[in-house]
Amino acid sequence: MRFSQAWIVARHDMALIRRRRGLIAGLIAYPLGVGLGFPALVAYIVATSPAAGLGSYLPGLINAFGFWFVIGAASVPTSIAAYSIVGEKVEKSLEPLLATPTTDGEVLFGKALTAFVPTMIAVAGGSVLFMFLVDLVTRGPLGYLYYPNATIAVELLLLAPLASLVAIEASVIISARVADVRSAQQYAGVIFLPLIVLYVAGETGLSLGAYNQLIIAGIFALVVLVLYVVSLKTFHRDEILTRWK
Amino acid sequence: MSMIHAENLTKQFGSVTAVDRVTLDVQEGEVFGFLGPNGAGKTTTVRMLSSLISKSSGRATVAGCEIGNPADELKLRRQIGLLPENVGLYEGNTAAENLTYFGELQGVEATALRANIERLLRMMDLWEKRDALIGTFSKGMKQKVAIARALVHDPILVFLDEPTANLDPEASKTVRETLLELKKERRTIFLNTHNLDEVQRICDRVGILRTQLLTTGTPDSLRFGMSGHRTAVRLAHLSDAIVAAVRARLAPNPVEVSGDQLLVGVQDPTRDNPAIVTAVVAAGGQIVSLTQLSPTLEDVYLKLVHEEAPAA
Numbered sequence: 001m002r003f004s005q006a007w008i009v010a011r012h013d014m015a016l017i018r019r020r021r022g023l024i025a026g027l028i029a030y031p032l033g034v035g036l037g038f039p040a041l042v043a044y045i046v047a048t049s050p051a052a053g054l055g056s057y058l059p060g061l062i063n064a065f066g067f068w069f070v071i072g073a074a075s076v077p078t079s080i081a082a083y084s085i086v087g088e089k090v091e092k093s094l095e096p097l098l099a100t101p102t103t104d105g106e107v108l109f110g111k112a113l114t115a116f117v118p119t120m121i122a123v124a125g126g127s128v129l130f131m132f133l134v135d136l137v138t139r140g141p142l143g144y145l146y147y148p149n150a151t152i153a154v155e156l157l158l159l160a161p162l163a164s165l166v167a168i169e170a171s172v173i174i175s176a177r178v179a180d181v182r183s184a185q186q187y188a189g190v191i192f193l194p195l196i197v198l199y200v201a202g203e204t205g206l207s208l209g210a211y212n213q214l215i216i217a218g219i220f221a222l223v224v225l226v227l228y229v230v231s232l233k234t235f236h237r238d239e240i241l242t243r244w245k
Numbered sequence: 246m247s248m249i250h251a252e253n254l255t256k257q258f259g260s261v262t263a264v265d266r267v268t269l270d271v272q273e274g275e276v277f278g279f280l281g282p283n284g285a286g287k288t289t290t291v292r293m294l295s296s297l298i299s300k301s302s303g304r305a306t307v308a309g310c311e312i313g314n315p316a317d318e319l320k321l322r323r324q325i326g327l328l329p330e331n332v333g334l335y336e337g338n339t340a341a342e343n344l345t346y347f348g349e350l351q352g353v354e355a356t357a358l359r360a361n362i363e364r365l366l367r368m369m370d371l372w373e374k375r376d377a378l379i380g381t382f383s384k385g386m387k388q389k390v391a392i393a394r395a396l397v398h399d400p401i402l403v404f405l406d407e408p409t410a411n412l413d414p415e416a417s418k419t420v421r422e423t424l425l426e427l428k429k430e431r432r433t434i435f436l437n438t439h440n441l442d443e444v445q446r447i448c449d450r451v452g453i454l455r456t457q458l459l460t461t462g463t464p465d466s467l468r469f470g471m472s473g474h475r476t477a478v479r480l481a482h483l484s485d486a487i488v489a490a491v492r493a494r495l496a497p498n499p500v501e502v503s504g505d506q507l508l509v510g511v512q513d514p515t516r517d518n519p520a521i522v523t524a525v526v527a528a529g530g531q532i533v534s535l536t537q538l539s540p541t542l543e544d545v546y547l548k549l550v551h552e553e554a555p556a557a
Binding site: 012015016019091092094097099101102242 | 337350
């Protein structure tokens with residue numbers, strides 16, 4: 001596996017994606033919405049709730065809100081990955097691409113980077129904004145800076161990248177079976193439903209603290225490995241040129 | 246030196262045999278035309294020879310690399326250029342960006358790549374359009390950019406799959422002129438096509454495929470090797486006596502009358518034509534002209550592809 005070949009593919013695809021306003025809007029809107037919206041909600045709660053009880057339930061609420069960056073890490077790259085692969089199918093450009101001295105794995109890795117790198121940058125940017133604003137509005141009632149902490153570290157450094165990889169690998173597998181970008185996006189949208197379930201569980205009692213998130217990360221890591229094997233089999237030149245729709 | 250050597254190359258998709266035991270050689274610097282009807286296996290053969298898909302059986306070496314040997318795959322793809330049936334250009338990129346991307350993937354050094362792109366786009370008469378989006382190009386222009394893409398790393402062997410398919414006559418002409426330029430550069434070209442005129446004008450040798458390789462040879466050797474030559478003799482005055490004399494002399498060859506000329510079936514023109522002249526003159530006829538009518542490449546092609554498949 002040569003990183004240089006994969007990076008040429010990723011750089012090219014990222015340049016194409018920069019010209020797609022819809023994809024760029026998704027990349028910016030999601031982290032900005034979470035980074036601004038939830039701190040605003042926290043500020044409202046702080047302003048309208050009795051100060052005595054805040055210390056007990058604010059951390060759980062903020063943790064649940066922070067989990068939206070994991071959900072975002074799974075939802076944002078599906079559009080990019082779908083466009084990156086199904087777009088090649090639509091333009092019939094996979095055959096000349098595969099005729100270059102680039103291995104299937106390098107092309108696949110390049111496509112994964114195309115979706116992964118912008119997503120992680122967006123998540124990182126949004127989360128910095130989120131943490132700064134949450135600290136700003138909760139420092140008074142909590143009496144300490146809530147962020148940074150172990151929970152957000154696990155979310156951003158482990159869970160979000162793994163969720164993103166699961167989404168990208170699933171998008172590759174889905175993209176092989178559909179003929180247009182919109183269908184790929186619709187099917188890939190199902191991927192982050194389990195994360196929504198986790199979020200709801202977090203809001204209704206399940207602790208989304210660092211320990212539980214490490215367990216979730218372990219499960220994600222297993223899923224990443226399984227999907228990696230399946231996506232490598234799917235993204236094989238014989239398959240692509242003879243069986244892909 | 247043999248640039249392509251294939252022995253019993255076969256591809257099966259489940260129970261369907263797409264390419265059946267193809268054995269062929271293409272020499273360095275040769276333009277080899279690969280003819281066949283839709284579904285004959287031309288594209289599958291090109292894909293196998295360019296290591297895009299695996300073979301089911303047989304063996305082949307291309308540019309010194311063994312097909313199916315993982316150690317040779319990347320080396321092979323550095324040495325060949327491919328124009329697929331669908332041009333597959335990025336419509337949202339400019340012509341120069343498309344070529345740069347593929348040049349980088351081929352590992353061409355930046356300065357050489359810029360020079361190659363300029364040379365190729367000038368050759369294709371597209372240099373002024375280098376910064377225009379491919380989406381704004383006509384079909385013929387896209388085809389030329391795709392040919393440039395196949396050549397951007399200066400390959401020693403180029404596979405061209407239907408380069409003039411779906412193009413209007415003017416665009417076909419410009420693409421054909423480009424192919425003639427490549428021929429002048431002594432590149433080895435493997436040309437998949439339906440276009441018999443193109444083959445006649447460009448190719449040194451031809452193979453006709455219908456799952457199995459039916460024949461190979463130069464366009465002229467295929468034409469002259471086929472039975473069905475006729476000689477047309479135009480006469481000042483055509484009489485029954487002349488027709489009878491020619492029939493008697495050339496029997497059992499068929500002799501037909503068409504207006505003021507005789508159409509005589511001949512087996513060997515060098516032997517039979519003097520006999521026709523002798524018979525006509527002996528019967529008192531005056532020959533105005535004598536024309537050799539040979540089967541066209543189209544006649545050869547149609548005869549071969551409509552015959553029963555050769556026995557396995």
